[in-house]
Amino acid sequence: MRLRYITIVTLILCWTTAAYAQQYDLVIVGGTPGGIMTAIAAAREGKTSVILERTAHIGGLPANGLGATDIATRGATTGLFAEFIGHVRQHYVTRYGETSQQVKDCSDGFHFEPSVAEKVLEQMLAEQSAKITVLKMRQFDVENENIVLKNDRIEQITVLNRERRNTEAYRGRIFVDATYEGDLGAAARVPFRLGREGKDEFNEPGAGVVYKYWHGAEGAGSTFQGDNAVQSYNYRLCLTNNPANRVALQKPAVYNRAEYTSLIEDVWTGRHTGAQMEKVTAAMLEENRKHIAQGNPSKIPGDVWGIARISNMVTLPNAKTDANNQHMAFISTDLPEENWPWPTSGWAWRDAFAQRLRSYIEGLLWFAQNDKELPEHFRKAARAWGFAKDEYTDNGNFPRQVYVREGRRFEGLYFFTAQDATARIPGQRPVIHGASITASHYALDSHAVRKREPGRVHLDGFLSYPSQVYTVPYGVMVPKDIDNLLLPVPVSGSHIGFSTLRMEPCWMALGQAAGVAASLAIDRQVKVRHVPVEELQRSLVARQATLIYYQDVKPTDADFVMVQTLGLQGYLPEWKARLADIADAETVALWEKASGKTLTFTPGRTTRREVLQQLYTHP
Template sequence: MTMAITNQSFDLIVYGATPAGIAAAIASSRRGKRTLLLEPSAHVGGMMTSGLGRTDIRSLESSGGIFREFAEGVLQHYTLAYGADSVQVKECNGGLWFEPGVAMDVLQGLLRREERITLMRGTELTEVETERSELRAINVAGPGGRSGSRFAAELFIDATYEGDLAAMAGAPYKLGRESRDEWGEEYAGKLYMDFHPSKEVFPGSTGEGDDRIQAYNYRLCLTDRADNRIEFRKPDPYDRERYASLPADVREGRIGGIRDVLNMLPIPNGKTDSNNHHYCMCSSDLPEENFDYIEADPRSREKVVERHRSYVEGLLWFLQNDEELPESFRLDAGRWGHAADEFAESGHFPPQLYVREARRIEGEYMFTENDARIAPGSGRAPVHADSIAIGDYPIDSHATRKREPEGRNIALEGFLALPWLTAIYQIPYGCMVPKRVERLLVPTAVSATHMGLGTIRMEPVWMQLGFAAGTAVALSLELGCGVRELSVDRLQDELLAIGQRITYFRDASAFGREGGDMAQVAAEYFGTKGLFDDYAASLEEPVTVKEASAWIALIRRLDGGAGLPVLPASPTLLKAGIDMGPRLPKSEVMPPDYWAAHPFLPPALARVWLAATERAWEVSGQTGIRDDAEYVSRGNFLACLYERLKKRRRGAAEAR
């Protein structure tokens, strides 16, 4: 964790110790790869250790193994510290709600268990080395710009919120918002939406694209416990005019107290994750004042960061002290302060600016609003054959403009949320693979439109993408191929084996540990290939011969699926050695008529087919069709197929 390492080579370099970067490094290390994790600041853990303690996720069911590990670590912390029946355990909501310091302890604990990870803070990217389009090495400066170091690696991952490494390496990227027309996104571009439940769209919502970036802020860790409270400070300089609209909002009944200005969500031990309030026109977001952040050099970025901090500190001071506010309002606000046991190294103020959106690379696939909505004619979001993670949070965006008459004192332009339209979705591998740069994956500043990033940009999703990226790098090194050429099917095999989720079903329980249930694993894999047109896997239901035949035809086109035998055509197939005669086959019911009357696949016939499959593919498996089974379930059939398909792929790779 020092800057003493100079001109050293690693298997993988991860730039950015965000949750995605940490997950990527862990995945790589667990597969035996020497991994260097570089963080340009002194702070590790990104937003999860900087105040974002109320996880942006609708359900843990849609989260992959690495985030589950984190959540289990949080739950274990509170259980060991306070007892299984404690208030703190209840308040942590199964590990989804946590204090910043606890998140730091859990993430650092995950890192400490990995002997192959070298973590270095304060390593600011200064230069990249490329050969043709291949990223080969990077140069970094230490704290204060001193002691430059050069690091080379076989492969790289950019896990920064800003996409700094990808941009410096020459990857194309987008900034701002697309228009409705560019990708056919209904809510793209200029939009005035009432964030209240009605979600009314106001006139002036014309949908043009622009270079605007959704607002940044800080996720404050506040408390009203007098024994753990640090008073708010008045920033210097203090600009009262920034907040001068609030007294009128109070007089006109739009806000009544500090909780109407800040969205103060409880986390354990009497603290809050205090965010911008959706209904307040003057909250902790600072629209229109982050345009100069993304492309700026580090020193200029610090000025933008300080501007945001000064704004938020001024807001807090205003709420407690401005005499134009009612005394009752000020007294209510006066109960609150910064948590004294958090962020001591940064004056009890969060160290990380909430960069919700910055650069978005142009990759092999562009994820849009439409990828997170129900596909036309289907019962689920669009299927992606190269899915490597799933997401489940409503598409949203924070404001891109300050208060205007068009917003009617209700809406800020650009602020939106689509909870009734957003479906649980798959995220394709191609979103992480940048155009025009080799040997690099980008799991945070992914290839997405502004609207598409509006749901991907949540830390649990970014962690899953980071974990997938780290696994992809390790597998590429093992197979001797580039990350662009990597067999995504092989990657999916590896991810499913370690608890990653790549397809969601409402009726198939999630798994978060290695192995999982073979039928569930198989369904998740085949769910990326179009076998299911809705969110029902129905794994316990009998499989029909029509379904089985269609699945076989589809699987034959997959990596490793060539040569998969078809089902036996006859429902009356006898074993060798049994005399078929006497028999008048032309007088018997024709097979199509038989299958119409008896649609389910008989176990005996399935066993014959499975034996033929093992013979054709030269593989065997532990999952089989039981002799005493009344029928073959969909889950059993898919599990048999997937186990053998995966073995065949692995065998083919080893033979090469």
């Protein structure tokens, strides 16, 4: 009798929670750019969304210091990302004038201040306010009690309201994990990977344990074996040398000088981790020490001076910088090894590490500016820089969010590796995915996984290898089993494959595709893995999203849709469509064979555009 009573009470409680759960078409966990673009794209399809953001600010890393956009080929990724950078540029034009230094420094919208990124993203959301609800200070924890799964569908999730300290329930038709960590996907029990695959698994460059000079060859100690190591995190600092807007750096309350002392010898000798060191002798290092002692900066090739020794800085508008980890240094703002537990830890651990990382970075900056064992003129050069007074005014002018470069990587319908981003034949494209939902381009790029080790030329795992503009298939964000979950940020891929996908332009494009895909799944009443990809692609291309990149066809061109469609079908495998060129008989014959159509063609007169128009069938 008691068991029956408990069962009835449990059913009543579950019914009550469900009854009071807020309902939306899409429930999006994470106010990152990927999550924001998901909501905007869905809103344009008439769907309602709620964005559940853990912090008091939306925008993810672009709103937290990543102001130098990571994209190797401008124009490879467009759609909502292009709208974002267009709004950024317009902000500077409106406020400062077309010919201003700020407009020049914004680099056509690709470089921006953190506060401007947040403002632009807030404005883009506000344009869809009738369909999008943004709720901040909402925390999702990976616990069984916070997710209701039934028949391979997520029915409801529960989050903590961090201000009121109460829980709130949300029900949706489609759920989206837009977190850097992949917390929602983990709660839904989607299989995921952590750490590094070995080279023996996918034959990827840089896989496993690798030591190499920056831009140099792989060296001693490289075993290429897989392990559980996670690439390091840092904060992307917003620094300035403008005295009117500069906040002096303070010594943190928790300061351990011993962590930074290896920098002293690096500065005095000029030793660094770049490939130039292959030609630097011990005698040159000692000669450099004497040169520095005479009041000069380092003369070792590739060495840098002052604050740049520990921070790689890119100019942003208004005399600010995006200050990232220094790739050429043994010690910088990254903190390897200590972040390994982050992807699967709870928020209590993450918050403690975030404070540890902040103290570490503040201590490093203080050390560079003040430690008396460093050259005086080095310290003076470093002291020219400080935090920007008008950024992060509610957080001591320090970024609010850790740069989580890599969290969980889910195993979806398609598993992306380095082979998808590199051409098998030099000069040609990587594999063209017919199910592409965006083109993108960045190097295969990973930061260190271990701290400095004696005798090594660089930190383990700190690497970069070239890639080419590639296509990204829909399956990277689709789980194999959960029917109503999309993963546009913690996508499916190897450590090396993910290392190029993990850039905000690509995440914005994947978010846009997720919003459209979710809408189609709702409208067609199908599982997300059964969304008609061709229909998804037509919608994306109609919104000027680039699914396959051509150097000579832009989204605003009249033939853009035709070229995108035929390109993904394999008719245009080269980097240029050459629409105005005269068609040659060999190419026309290949197109006829591929299509099964007889094409009208006059040698020496008919253009490639005219032939392609015969192949292209409007939807």
